[in-house]
Amino acid sequence: MAVCAAIVGKENSPKFFCCVNPDEELNFQYKVLSSLDIIEEKLNPTNKPGTEIKELYLGMLYSLETCKIYGYVTNTKIKFIIVVDSSNLQLRDNEIRSMFSKIHSEYADMVSNPFYTPGEPITSKLFASSIKNIITGTV
Amino acid sequence: MADDILLDLLHSEIVQYVVGNNDNMKDEDLSTLEYIGFSTGYRIIERLTKEMPRFKDELDTMKFICTDFWSAVYKKQIDNLRTNHQGVYVLQDNVFRFLSRLSNGKQYLEVAPRYVTFTCGVIRGSLANLNIQCLVTAEVQSLPSCKFHIQVQRT
Numbered sequence: 168m169a170v171c172a173a174i175v176g177k178e179n180s181p182k183f184f185c186c187v188n189p190d191e192e193l194n195f196q197y198k199v200l201s202s203l204d205i206i207e208e209k210l211n212p213t214n215k216p217g218t219e220i221k222e223l224y225l226g227m228l229y230s231l232e233t234c235k236i237y238g239y240v241t242n243t244k245i246k247f248i249i250v251v252d253s254s255n256l257q258l259r260d261n262e263i264r265s266m267f268s269k270i271h272s273e274y275a276d277m278v279s280n281p282f283y284t285p286g287e288p289i290t291s292k293l294f295a296s297s298i299k300n301i302i303t304g305t306v
Numbered sequence: 307m308a309d310d311i312l313l314d315l316l317h318s319e320i321v322q323y324v325v326g327n328n329d330n331m332k333d334e335d336l337s338t339l340e341y342i343g344f345s346t347g348y349r350i351i352e353r354l355t356k357e358m359p360r361f362k363d364e365l366d367t368m369k370f371i372c373t374d375f376w377s378a379v380y381k382k383q384i385d386n387l388r389t390n391h392q393g394v395y396v397l398q399d400n401v402f403r404f405l406s407r408l409s410n411g412k413q414y415l416e417v418a419p420r421y422v423t424f425t426c427g428v429i430r431g432s433l434a435n436l437n438i439q440c441l442v443t444a445e446v447q448s449l450p451s452c453k454f455h456i457q458v459q460r461t
Binding site for chain 1: 348349350351352353355356358359360361435436437
């Protein structure tokens, strides 16, 4: 399944990062943050009206030799990013989509938690473990 | 149904609590109530917009507030939405839920602000999370109808 998931806030500040293999975290952080430019581009199509994406799911942002990066932006401008290993061919678009919608549900629950201040980085261990379960496909 | 009344009861208790903590009788401080509304709105909107397609513009967002949002919170839709297309929106609810339990007429007109402040906060919080910074004020001319004025702050 996916190897990494990230949540990026309204003003492009990282809120949460989760990596299946902790050794690769820095490498993935770099890839995730560089994909923010592409998200920006997809959300503001210059001089091409009618090409806006109505869905929250943005599809594949870009693919590298080693991995593919998918994006999802909520109505509240929170960005979710998932990194998938390129060698993983059996993962379909639908599954990525459902992964994102599960992450979104988890995030909505997180925001409703009275001990969490919206806009702060997410430090909850429970949240981290449920995101990990979602991206490794164990739920 | 019993679960519908829960919000009404909780809301009136919160109002009681906030008003009860006020020492100054003449000029009521309802900012705490407004803030409770703000953070409620800020949090709930994440859940309500989960299944919605992306909003095109400000008007699209306001329509969402009038229909889906209002039905989710107040079990009815806004009766009238007006705008001057320059950042001012007026939402009119002819039977506002929190005022519908009060007796009609002029008797309780001066305590009406207590019962609409929370909702002003909820609207402001929801819009703030949808990246629209605004001022929300309420106007009650005759119970139980209520008008919410939303003034978008453009930078």
